[in-house]
Amino acid sequence: MTHVPLLQVTGLNKRFGGLQATDRVDLQVAAGEIHALIGPNGAGKTTLVAQIAGQLASDSGTVHFDGSDITRMATHLRARRGLVRSFQVTRLFKSMTVLEHLALALQAAGGRTFSAWRPVRADTALFGRAEGLLARLGLADKSGWGIEQLSHGEQRALEVGMALAGSPKLVLLDEPLAGMGLQESEAMSSLIDGLRGEVAVLLIEHDVDAVFRLADTVSVLVNGHVVASGRPEDVRRDSAVVDAYLGTGQEAQ
Numbered sequence: 001m002t003h004v005p006l007l008q009v010t011g012l013n014k015r016f017g018g019l020q021a022t023d024r025v026d027l028q029v030a031a032g033e034i035h036a037l038i039g040p041n042g043a044g045k046t047t048l049v050a051q052i053a054g055q056l057a058s059d060s061g062t063v064h065f066d067g068s069d070i071t072r073m074a075t076h077l078r079a080r081r082g083l084v085r086s087f088q089v090t091r092l093f094k095s096m097t098v099l100e101h102l103a104l105a106l107q108a109a110g111g112r113t114f115s116a117w118r119p120v121r122a123d124t125a126l127f128g129r130a131e132g133l134l135a136r137l138g139l140a141d142k143s144g145w146g147i148e149q150l151s152h153g154e155q156r157a158l159e160v161g162m163a164l165a166g167s168p169k170l171v172l173l174d175e176p177l178a179g180m181g182l183q184e185s186e187a188m189s190s191l192i193d194g195l196r197g198e199v200a201v202l203l204i205e206h207d208v209d210a211v212f213r214l215a216d217t218v219s220v221l222v223n224g225h226v227v228a229s230g231r232p233e234d235v236r237r238d239s240a241v242v243d244a245y246l247g248t249g250q251e252a253q
């Protein structure tokens with residue numbers, strides 16, 4: 001991991017009317033690390049991720065990514081630089097197969113437009129890469145399925161795969177384990193684990209046990225402010241975190 005962080009958030013703020021949703025947030029994500037953002041409901045996690053992704057304009061503060069100030073940069077330009085947020089595949093094309101979704105994401109990442117999609121069906125190199133990605137997601141046997149036939153966990157894996165299509169440097173994942181059974185949750189954890197060292201991951205997650213197993217760094221947001229950030233074992237023992245979020249700390253055991 002490099003000394004200069006891949007993502008550096010400094011003094012970031014967002015106010016909704018009378019509510020300070022994010023409050024002077026400082027956050028650093030190193031290249032290749034798995035960084036978890038945890039905190040109570042309403043702490044400002046989703047707001048912060050939307051600010052980092054560029055979907056929500058910040059009131060003040062800065063976001064630097066890979067050496068550039070991207071604070072005011074449009075979402076699609078951030079994505080082109082390698083900062084992507086995973087989005088829900090259920091909102092995409094119901095008539096397309098799992099493999100076609102990945103091929104489309106790879107094509108889009110390559111800069112070609114949707115209008116060029118039809119000839120792309122015959123692009124064997126593109127589909128070859130899509131198959132490679134599919135195998136990585138553990139979905140090789142679901143290649144020809146429609147996305148509605150996939151389980152919840154498989155859909156979330158496909159979403160991660162689509163986010164990975166452009167070979168990003170940082171992927172933002174919003175509760176990747178939410179609503180999953182044990183098996184699905186383990187499969188997703190292992191998919192994320194496999195990204196370590198290759199792609200940095202900033203994830204919001206409520207499953208504290210999974211977070212403490214998976215993350216290299218844990219940051220804790222309370223009332224819009226980062227109250228602790230560090231190695232899981234240190235954050236688990238941090239008295240401010242225990243008081244504000246983990247309670248007795250038993251939940252994190």
Ligand SMILES: Nc1ncnc2c1ncn2[C@@H]1O[C@H](COP(=O)(O)OP(=O)(O)OP(=O)(O)O)[C@@H](O)[C@H]1O
Nearest residue numbers: 016017019021039040041042043044045046047048
């Ligand atoms: N568009 C908005 N307009 C007004 N208030 C908002 C808006 N978005 C979020 N908020 C408020 O900002 C605060 C932070 O919300 P946010 O969704 O970022 O928290 P969170 O940590 O992601 O919560 P959860 O874990 O419940 O998803 C909450 O009080 C929420 O009601």
